[in-house]
Amino acid sequence: MSTLSKISKKVILLGHFGVGKTSLVRQFVHQKFSEEYLTTIGVKVDKKQIPVADRLLTMIIWDIEGGAVQSKLPQSYFLGAHGIIYVFDLTRPSTYGRIEDELAYFRDLLPKASLQIIGNKKDLLGAEELARFEREFSGQCDFLSSAKTGENVETMFAGLGGLMLAE
Amino acid sequence: MPDTPAHTDQDRFRRLQELLFEEDRAVAQQIKEEVETLRDDLVSPEEIQERVQPFIDHKVEYLQENFPELFGPVMAETIKKQITEQQDEMIDALYPIIGKLIRKFVSRELEQLVERIDRSINDAFSWASWRRRIAGWFKGESDMDRIVRDLARPQVEEVFIVDQDSGLLAGAWSRKPHADRDMVAGMLTAIKSFVETAFEQGEQELEMIEYDNNKIILHNFHTFYIAVTTSGVLTSDFKSELANLILAFAEKHAIQTREDLDDVVVEKNSKALKAHFDEYIEQNQ
Numbered sequence: 001m002s003t004l005s006k007i008s009k010k011v012i013l014l015g016h017f018g019v020g021k022t023s024l025v026r027q028f029v030h031q032k033f034s035e036e037y038l039t040t041i042g043v044k045v046d047k048k049q050i051p052v053a054d055r056l057l058t059m060i061i062w063d064i065e066g067g068a069v070q071s072k073l074p075q076s077y078f079l080g081a082h083g084i085i086y087v088f089d090l091t092r093p094s095t096y097g098r099i100e101d102e103l104a105y106f107r108d109l110l111p112k113a114s115l116q117i118i119g120n121k122k123d124l125l126g127a128e129e130l131a132r133f134e135r136e137f138s139g140q141c142d143f144l145s146s147a148k149t150g151e152n153v154e155t156m157f158a159g160l161g162g163l164m165l166a167e
Numbered sequence: 168m169p170d171t172p173a174h175t176d177q178d179r180f181r182r183l184q185e186l187l188f189e190e191d192r193a194v195a196q197q198i199k200e201e202v203e204t205l206r207d208d209l210v211s212p213e214e215i216q217e218r219v220q221p222f223i224d225h226k227v228e229y230l231q232e233n234f235p236e237l238f239g240p241v242m243a244e245t246i247k248k249q250i251t252e253q254q255d256e257m258i259d260a261l262y263p264i265i266g267k268l269i270r271k272f273v274s275r276e277l278e279q280l281v282e283r284i285d286r287s288i289n290d291a292f293s294w295a296s297w298r299r300r301i302a303g304w305f306k307g308e309s310d311m312d313r314i315v316r317d318l319a320r321p322q323v324e325e326v327f328i329v330d331q332d333s334g335l336l337a338g339a340w341s342r343k344p345h346a347d348r349d350m351v352a353g354m355l356t357a358i359k360s361f362v363e364t365a366f367e368q369g370e371q372e373l374e375m376i377e378y379d380n381n382k383i384i385l386h387n388f389h390t391f392y393i394a395v396t397t398s399g400v401l402t403s404d405f406k407s408e409l410a411n412l413i414l415a416f417a418e419k420h421a422i423q424t425r426e427d428l429d430d431v432v433v434e435k436n437s438k439a440l441k442a443h444f445d446e447y448i449e450q451n452q
Contacts, residue, residue: 006430008349010333042361045334045353055429060335060353074364077357080332 004056006049009164010080011059011157014106015087016095017066020120023147024087025063028157033148040065043077052161059083059161071105078106082167083114083160090119090133090144099140114163118156122146321399323409323444324381327352328436330391330424334360337391337424338436340444355394359385386413391424393417416443 013021022040026032029048044063049056064070064077084106088096099117106113123146125133142159145152230237250257290296303309325341327348334356339348362373376383382401386393393413420439423432
């Protein structure tokens with residue numbers, strides 16, 4: 001029986017306070033969700049292995065504390081990252097209003113890293129609000145997800161895995 | 168005796184009465200019988216038990232299945248309240264148990280210490296011991312220092328090669344099987360990053376993490392660092408010996424962590440670590 005060859009990659013989660021970064025990781029790694037909000041201080045490291053094509057990818061996920069200006073966080077948290085997941089809250093326009101400016105810093109710091117932009121908390125939007133968001137911001141975000149229901153969580157991480165291995 | 172008209176009327180009336188109330192009497196009789204049956208049932212505990220038991224069983228089963236949801240929060244709240252309100256009583260109840268545990272642990276450690284001292288004393292009059300003693304006189308080390316050092320001799324437990332930036336594991340070796348080396352490498356790097364940036368002391372680097380009887384010594388290189396977990400009493404001699412050992416390893420093996428860290432690279436580095444540390448342990452036993 002042939003076993004998949006293994007490879008490890010560092011993934012960082014970025015975004016403002018309370019957009020659901022920790023909940024997305026918790027849903028992806030432990031298949032759990034909690035309504036309780038606990039702010040992340042510093043960084044929390046987690047791990048998950050997923051098969052991608054013919055390889056077993058070990059994702060070492062750095063869930064970094066949220067902040068309005070992420071570039072002010074210690075640079076050492078971001079260094080060496082192969083993948084970036086930028087998360088914003090679909091119900092709070094302030095978390096995605098200046099997304100391009102914020103991403104420019106990380107594109108410059110990590111030019112080779114693969115990027116996924118995620119609009120989270122989809123379960124809190126009504127059909128009308130969702131349609132309006134898609135009309136106005138179509139193409140600016142890779143996935144609309146819900147850490148609560150698990151919608152698109154696996155897909156989004158697997159997608160990033162594919163991008164990182166294709167690099 | 169000939170029938171008198173009155174006698175005949177009485178018979179006729181009774182006959183009529185019988186005809187009119189026959190059906191009612193049958194109903195009354197049936198009711199009487201059913202009442203008696205019910206009375207028998209009610210006075211027989213076996214009968215009651217047989218009929219009620221299925222309902223009780225069903226309720227018990229429901230309670231068993233849903234006990235944590237139904238009573239968990241109430242019980243947790245009650246226990247919490249009890250602990251808060253009766254701290255002294257709780258401490259009194261737990262104190263003997265904790266005391267016993269501590270006494271058991273201390274006595275076991277003392278037994279081991281006594282055994283090691285016995286071994287050292289037995290060994291004290293051997294030729295090897297006289298040789299060490301003479302060497303100690305020249306080095307200025309007392310017998311007590313030597314015995315204490317030997318009792319808690321430091322030893323290498325685990326070694327990790329980790330990429331400086333990403334915190335990804337590039338190789339590992341340990342005496343005992345380790346559950347999750349990837350996570351250890353990630354967490355060590357996160358702690359290292361935090362400490363090195365939080366205090367803003369220029370280009371200083373985290374060199375040691377201490378927990379319980381173990382210490383993690385970090386040797387920083389340009390693209391990677393090597394973390395060594397040690398147990399026992401860490402002397403400056405041992406630290407220096409370890410630094411030389413790590414430098415010799417890094418010189419001998421061209422460690423690469425900036426390429427793809429796949430299982431081939433990790434296994435190659437891990438094998439090199441194993442060979443290096445197995446040789447060191449063999450020489451120092």
